[in-house]
Amino acid sequence: MAKRQDTKKFFENLSGSGKSIGVLTSGGDAQGMNAAVRAVVRMGIYVGAKVYFIHEGYQGMVDGGENIEEASWESVSSMLQVGGTVIGSARCKEFRSHEGRLKAALHLVERGITNLCVIGGDGSLTGANLFREEWSGLLEELVQQDLIDQEAAQDNSTLHIVGMVGSIDNDFCGTDMTIGTDSALHRIIEVVDAIMTTAQSHQRTFVLEVMGRHCGYLALVSALACGADWVLIPEMPPEDGWEEQMCQKLSENRADKKRLNIIIVAEGAIDCHHNPITTENIKDLVVRCLGFDTRVTILGHVQRGGTPSAFDRILASRMGVEAVLALLEASATTPACVVSLCGNQAVRLPLMECVQMTQDVQKAMDEKNFEEAVRLRGRSFENNLNTYKLLSFRKADSELPHSSFNVAVLNVGAPAAGMNAAVRSAVRVGITEGHRMFAVNDGFEGFYKGQIKEIKWGDVGGWTGQGGSILGTKRTLPATHLDKIAEQIKIHNINALLVIGGFEAFLGLMELSAAREKYNEFCVPMVMVPATVSNNIPGSDLSIGADTALNAITDTCDRIKQSASGTKRRVFIIETMGGYCGYLASVGGLAAGADAVYIYEEPFDIRDLQSNVEHLTEKMKTGIQRGLVLRNENSNVNFTTDFIYQLYSEEGKGVFDCRKNVLGHMQQGGAPSPFDRNFGTKISAKAIQWISKKLKESYKEGKVYANTEDTACLLGMRRRALVFQPVVQLKEETDFVHRIPKEQWWLKLRPLMKILAKYKTSYDVSDSESGCCVAYNNNVVSVVGRFVLVYTICYLCCLC
Secondary structure, rough: OOOOOOHHHHHHOOOOOOEEEEEEEEOOOOHHHHHHHHHHHHHHHHHOEEEEEEEOHHHHHHHHHEEEOOOOHHHHOOOOOOOOOOOOOOOHHHHOHHHHHHHHHHHHHHHOOEEEEEEEEEHHHHHHHHHHHHHOOOOOEHHOOOOOOHHHHOOOOOOOEEEEEEOOOOOOOOOOOOOOHHHHHEEEHHHHHHHHHHHHOOOEEEEEEEEOOOOHHHOOOHHHHHHEEEEOOOOOOOOOHHHHHHHHHHHHHHOOOOOOOEEEEEEEOEEEOOOOHHHHHHHHHHHHHHOOOEEEEEEHHHOOOOOHHHHHHHHHHHHHHHHHHHHOOOOOOOEEEEEEEEEEEEEEEEEEHHHHHHHHHHHHHHHHOOHHHHHHHHHHHHHHHHHHHHHOOOOOOHHHOEEEEEEEEEEEEEOOHHHHHHHHHHHHHHHHEEEEEEEEEOOHHHHOOOOEEOHHHHHHHOOOOOOOOOOEEEOOOOHHHHHHHHHHHOOOOEEEEEEEEHHHHHHHHHHHHHHOOOOOOOOOOOEEEEOOOOOOOOOOOOOOOOOOHHHHHHHHHHHHOOOOOOOOOOEEEEEEOOOOOOHHHHHHHHOOOOOEEOOOOOOOOHHHHHHHHHHHHHHHHHHOOOEEEEEEEEOOOOOHHHHHHHHHHHOOOOOOEEEEEEEEHHOOOOOOOHHHHHHHHHHHHHHHHHHHHHHHHHOOEEOOOOOOHHEEEEEEEOOOOEEEEHHHHHHHEEOOOOOOOOOOOHHHHHHHHHHHHHOOOOOOOOOOOOOEEEEOOOOEEEEEEOOOHHHHOOOOOOOO
16 A cells, blocks of 8 residues: 555545445444544544434344434534443344345445444454445345336445444454443443452452453453452463462462452453353352452443543544545445554454454364463453563562662652552562662652662552552752762662653653763663653653543543533633643543644634634534533643633623633542553563663673663653663753653644544644554554554553
8 A cells, every 4th residue: 555645635535425424333332432423423524425323233224214314413412421322232133134134235225325334343343244245236136126226226336344343342353452441441440449448448358250251351451450369361261279379379468468359350261171260159269268258249231331431532533533534445346344453553454354363262262272362362462461460479589589689769740640550560570570679758859868768569569549659759850969869879779760750750860860970879770651641751652640630631521511411502611731731631622522622732823712712603503502622721821711711701602601610630630540550560560671681781790880871761652662762862852941742643633633523624644654554463454543543552562
């Protein structure tokens, strides 16, 4: 597939005029499906196509009539934050028969629908592909039965299919993340956090069953996110004797003064002989062998309910837009494809190849080839599994390597949710590597004051789900206290530093690196892990804490908009944090369905403000009842939140009224999201492994001496990989005045937000890299994620 040079011309050629698109949700529901439907409808209308809802999935297609309804722009308003699927989903036995598919074909031809966007699991997508393969034969039958004429058959001769996977189990091969998975993890973690408080009160053991009949992703990732004592999944059946091992571990944890135990079980969990392992089996085992007070909780359909997370809204919106583009590009010979996520790129993959791979996983498990099943699940799944094993199973002291190195961990800057998960991971991986781990309280300020103490494996138990910074964190920079910090490093014989924090941590590491010429004490391996809600660290596309803040913004916007239900037309002006970085405002605006977002990186003037007011006025006249405007706190020194509020209030008189809200520090608070827990866990584990490597390389003549650029690094997420970058080399990428990177990937998300808000704008369909093909499973597939959607990396951080 050749790279497109003229993206504007390409987009103009993708006119949807005269085309009709049908969108349906099939099989089980998943949070985020509505966001996908909304994106398909609005992008389809944006390019000039007619878009139809097909209610109740394939059943509605077979029944026809009012089940197939033309969609309007307004018909998908207020849909983004709703869980489930508002157009309905059903399992249809009739569609599995030839007669049922014949009826469905007739109802589509009657409306001229020759493009289908199917949102569902592998069964729904397989049915769609079969429907496409039979299409020409079905039309011939309809002509023979005089149900349609030859001209109608000719006009509708080709059926194009594009699929999106909506499944909370994340069990579809070919995509790293399915729509609904992140929201399901949110529900699970919310329940686990609540259960842990009561379990601790009564010193109880809780056995939780989560969904995943054939895939253990939810169980595995939730176990990693909450620090569960044991997890049982179908892809990793325990060996004979697992009962004794589990009971021994539970007993050891209680002996370490841990007041609770959490065991997570996937509903499809089995042992190595394919015998099912149920929650009641485990409860009886724990009570019989240990005598612990044990309770069982089965989460059930709670995991499918509730509002979609910010991640699922953005993932679904992005995929919905890509699905429309794929349909518009399709030719008569284009095979059915599925819009998938590969790392941080949206790609089109052959639908049936992905279905076959999914079936191969189950085949491997049926044949007891579990290692192959884990491999087929993908690198993300495998990394999650390895990380869980690394952090959950403590080796005996006799089994640990004895490195005799001391590693210090500290938090610097403002608190961010996920910092504690990062510290826990660093401590436990460090101990596993044979190091002595030291905790520094209150950042660099505590460092020069000597607030340093050794921290053990059990000291960080239960830290994963706690917000803020347990170690304490301050914005103090080290430059004015270098001599005292050097003295403390010498006193405690610190051989390496792990700094977890925001822009102050970045500046602090640069200051320590620059001071190496004067102080030999700073000639040790140093690495920074980015943790800030602002997501403004150069060298990393994502920071720990940003996802939690994003969900706080999204949830608050949902509540604020809901407060206007049943009232007259109203526009809300919301101010977000971020300093000069507009990440939270922009991505939060996309997730919450904002009509306009004002940020520093995209300058605006009074004419832009007036244009936005007029745009909202026109939308209100068409029946829209609520508007949402987000403003980054430092977007403009003159156009303040109060100014914008007063402008909208004055110019909107007679059409809408206004309210304003400054979200403030609530964006920094709360329990970390599953994303931030897992991101912090993985990236810190990677950082400690790097430290171990550098310590070995720099240990000579009985001491550590590291004075090269590559021994003072920032560990950041760049596209699909975690990359170590010398902080000195990041200077050129940094705007130090405004504390932001000079180039920011998420700016290319803004046109998508504007399109979905009904603005006429150009849409960047150019590939963000030098080529436009990526390799997946040894096949070359075309890239359709034509800008880098880094937010959708989620749990895909590579630990290799």
